[in-house]
Amino acid sequence: MIEYLDRLRAPIGPAVICLGFFDGVHLGHKAIVDVGLDTARQMMLPLYVHSYDRSPASLIRKGNEPSELTTIQEKDRLLSNMGADLLVISRFDEALMRMPGEAFVRQVLLEKLQARHLVVGFDHRFGYRGGTGTDELTALCHSLGLGLSVVPAVKTADGQVISSTAIRQALARGDWQAAEQMLGRPPDDKMKNLGRSLDSGEQEAKKGGRGLA
DSSP, rough: EEGHHHHHGOOOOEEEEESOOOOOOHHHHHHHHHHHHHHHHTTTOOOEEEEEETHHHHHHHTTTTOOSOOOOHHHHHHHHTTTOOOEEEOOHHHHHHHHHHHHHIEEEEIIOOOEEEEEEETTOBBBBBOOOHHHHHHHHHHHHHHHEEEEEBBOOOOOBBBBBHHHHHHTTTTTTHHHHHHHSSSSOOOHHHHHHHHHHHHHHHHHOSSSOO
């Protein structure tokens, strides 16, 4: 089930909330959801996943943002299958981009969603210019009496840290097996087509003398 934050007429919750963009809904994301589920069961609360209607990079790095691996509807289906009760979507606009991390926690997570415990990945950052990472969030949650779990990196058998970026790279080189190892499922036709388009873009960049480190 999807709930758009700007359509809420009253606060919802209380809940345990996983934070992130969850592009691709891969095994790293599953680890976050699994921790959220365990915590939600212990606290006897529902599990929400908070995400955005578009990649923050689409506004922060206009014209240079990565292609998205999954739509909101696909995320909802995959996250629901993992056990999440609700996917909450914030519209990522100029105002949200400029909102400090502490304001986001107070105004969105506490006031609107009545968060009781947060779950984030080890490298999660949010707030204006990514100013709030896990260290800042730990201190903030402690001051607010809010629970927090930070989930460590999940790696493949060969030591690759699983991330949406690593999946895009695997797709771009046509390595469907590597992508599957990180996704926990075979890449669908849309992802394979995305990989082919990414590879074509890289080849064109090289021909034009661009894309050199």
